[in-house]
Amino acid sequence: MYFFELISYFLLLNFIHSLPVQNSTNGDVSACLKAFYKAAYRGEYNCTESFDFFQVVPAFQQAGFTSHKSCFLEVAKEECSIAQYNLLSTKYQDFLNVLTTVPPSVTPCSDSYFKYNALKCGPMMDELSHRTIDINSVAAKINDTKILEMIELCDKIEACISPVCYSSENQRKSLQEISNGVKLRNTEFAVCISKIERQSPDLSEYTCLDGIDFNTDDRKMQIELYTVKKVCAKRIMKDFCGERAVENFENDVETCLKNLMKLYKTASALNES
Ligand SMILES: *[C@@H]1O[C@H](CO)[C@@H](O)[C@H](O)[C@H]1NC(C)=O
Ligand SMILES: *[C@@H]1O[C@H](CO)[C@@H](O)[C@H](O)[C@H]1NC(C)=O
Numbered sequence: 001m002y003f004f005e006l007i008s009y010f011l012l013l014n015f016i017h018s019l020p021v022q023n024s025t026n027g028d029v030s031a032c033l034k035a036f037y038k039a040a041y042r043g044e045y046n047c048t049e050s051f052d053f054f055q056v057v058p059a060f061q062q063a064g065f066t067s068h069k070s071c072f073l074e075v076a077k078e079e080c081s082i083a084q085y086n087l088l089s090t091k092y093q094d095f096l097n098v099l100t101t102v103p104p105s106v107t108p109c110s111d112s113y114f115k116y117n118a119l120k121c122g123p124m125m126d127e128l129s130h131r132t133i134d135i136n137s138v139a140a141k142i143n144d145t146k147i148l149e150m151i152e153l154c155d156k157i158e159a160c161i162s163p164v165c166y167s168s169e170n171q172r173k174s175l176q177e178i179s180n181g182v183k184l185r186n187t188e189f190a191v192c193i194s195k196i197e198r199q200s201p202d203l204s205e206y207t208c209l210d211g212i213d214f215n216t217d218d219r220k221m222q223i224e225l226y227t228v229k230k231v232c233a234k235r236i237m238k239d240f241c242g243e244r245a246v247e248n249f250e251n252d253v254e255t256c257l258k259n260l261m262k263l264y265k266t267a268s269a270l271n272e273s
């Protein structure tokens with residue numbers, strides 16, 4: 001559907017790249033931990049299945065990482081640099097202490113505890129960005145499995161990055177926008193737009209459109225449709241899809257416009273560079 005498209009993909013790129021990952025200067029093992037979480041999330045090593053390494057309760061985390069030390073190191077040996085592997089295998093307990101000791105509330109967000117624990121959320125975001133490309137081609141339909149799974153994933157990421165210092169205000173805002181965009185696809189509003197797009201009916205009797213093509217690919221025109229021609233768009237949608245399609249019209253249009261504005265700005269920025 002035209003107003004969704006790659007928007008979340010661009011948002012996500014910004015989002016993922018803003019996660020800090022540093023090399024092993026002064027004992028920082030972010031790079032290795034990031035690689036570990038990725039492998040564990042994807043289930044690339046059998047041993048990670050016997051413990052939930054994404055555990056958030058520090059006491060359980062401490063116990064599990066301790067009893068599954070050999071598993072962690074087995075993965076790290078393959079996935080990490082020799083320097084980081086050596087550091088982890090010799091200072092495993094130090095690493096665990098940093099990972100599982102919640103610092104006092106005055107601690108700055110740059111503290112390793114936050115940095116390490118936030119890395120857990122990385123693989124979920126990767127998955128979201130892959131799935132986003134996937135669903136761009138799915139016609140809007142209520143309760144589509146792919147969309148429902150994505151909504152669930154968005155909620156999971158939201159929970160993952162919500163603890164203090166795990167993410168920036170901007171990241172939470174980006175995710176919120178992505179999530180709203182995905183949820184919009186599960187509405188009668190979106191289904192209706194898809195339907196009109198697919199059937200491409202003759203709308204010439206709607207003089208209120210004033211020359212605007214309802215199914216236009218032009219971003220500027222799309223934005224016009226949902227701003228100055230909003231009342232007209234609503235009438236058309238109601239006529240073609242019934243009252244249900246416009247029940248949350250104001251909210252849905254607002255979400256839709258936010259996406260469109262982002263797409264428009266992204267396209268302009270790309271054209272200029
Ligand atoms: C981190 O270290 C690896 C090798 O261990 C190197 O290839 C990479 O360029 C380094 N990254 C940064 C950002 O310094
Ligand atoms: C992992 O488990 C699968 C299924 O039980 C098995 O076929 C595979 O050989 C195992 N891989 C390793 C590396 O142990």
Ligand SMILES: *[C@@H]1O[C@H](CO)[C@@H](O)[C@H](O)[C@H]1NC(C)=O
Binds near residue numbers: 142143
């Ligand atoms: C979609 O799923 C919800 C929750 O299971 C259900 O209440 C609703 O009737 C379903 N809608 C359609 C159109 O299938």
